[in-house]
Amino acid sequence: DAKTTQPTSMDCAEGRAANLPCNHSTISGNEYVYWYRQIHSQGPQYIIHGLKNNETNEMASLIITEDRKSSTLILPHATLRDTAVYYCIVSPGNAGNNRKLIWGLGTSLAVNP
Amino acid sequence: GAVVSQHPSWVICKSGTSVKIECRSLDFQATTMFWYRQFPKQSLMLMATSNEGSKATYEQGVEKDKFLINHASLTLSTLTVTSAHPEDSSFYICSARGGRGYGYTFGSGTRLTVV
Numbered sequence: 001d002a003k004t005t006q007p008t009s010m011d012c013a014e015g016r017a018a019n020l021p022c023n024h025s026t027i028s029g030n031e032y033v034y035w036y037r038q039i040h041s042q043g044p045q046y047i048i049h050g051l052k053n054n055e056t057n058e059m060a061s062l063i064i065t066e067d068r069k070s071s072t073l074i075l076p077h078a079t080l081r082d083t084a085v086y087y088c089i090v091s092p093g094n095a096g097n098n099r100k101l102i103w104g105l106g107t108s109l110a111v112n113p
Numbered sequence: 114g115a116v117v118s119q120h121p122s123w124v125i126c127k128s129g130t131s132v133k134i135e136c137r138s139l140d141f142q143a144t145t146m147f148w149y150r151q152f153p154k155q156s157l158m159l160m161a162t163s164n165e166g167s168k169a170t171y172e173q174g175v176e177k178d179k180f181l182i183n184h185a186s187l188t189l190s191t192l193t194v195t196s197a198h199p200e201d202s203s204f205y206i207c208s209a210r211g212g213r214g215y216g217y218t219f220g221s222g223t224r225l226t227v228v
Contacts, residue, residue: 036217036219041204041222041224042221042222043117043119043206043208043219043220043221043222044157044206044208044217044219045219046217046218087156099210100147100159100162101147101157101159101208101217103156103157103158104156105155105156106156
C-alpha cells in the first residue's frame with residue numbers, strides 16, 4: 001500500500017495557485033517526499049522532491065511541515081497544461097537502484113479557464 | 114536532463130502474437146529499469162525490476178514467462194509480451210533511476226491494444 005494519502009480530485013482556476021496536500025504520517029527519517037505528475041496517456045514527470053526543508057524550482061514549490069508528516073505542492077500560477085494527476089511518493093533519496101516506488105491514486109487536478 | 118526513450122508509443126496486435134517494447138536511457142546509464150502497467154483510471158503497478166546483466170525480479174502475480182524482460186546493456190531494456198491476449202491491453206511504462214535528485218525518469222509509455 002502507498003504510504004501517502006491525497007485527495008482524489010481538485011479544481012483550480014487558471015492563473016491562480018494550486019495547492020495540493022499530501023499526508024505521509026509514517027514517513028521514515030531517511031525518506032524523501034517526491035512529487036510526480038502524469039498528464040493523460042503519458043509517462044509520469046518528475047516535479048520536485050525534498051527531505052525536510054522547503055524547496056522551490058522552476059515548476060513548483062514544496063512545503064514540508066516541521067514534523068514531516070505532511071506536505072503541500074504549490075503550482076504558483078496554474079495553467080491549463082497543468083491539468084494532470086499528481087502523485088506524492090515517499091522514498092529513500094539515495095538508496096540503491098532497486099528501491100521501488102509505491103504509487104497511490106494521486107490527486108486529479110483540473111485547471112479551469 | 115535525463116531522458117528515457119520508449120518505443121513504440123502505441124501498438125495494436127492480434128491475440129496470440131508477441132509484442133516488444135523498448136526503453137533506452139539516452140544520456141545516462143540505467144543500471145536498473147522498472148516496468149509498470151497501468152489500467153484505465155488506476156495507478157501504476159510495478160511489474161518487474163530489471164538489472165543490467167542479470168535476471169529480472171518480478172512482482173507477485175506477474176508471469177515471468179509471459180512478460181519477458183531483457184536488460185542486456187546499461188542503456189537498453191526490453192519488455193516482450195508473449196502470446197498476448199485482450200486482457201493484456203494496457204499502458205506499459207518503463208522507468209530508470211537517474212537524473213535529478215536521485216529521482217526516477219519515465220518513458221512516455223506504450224499503449225498496447227490486443228484484438
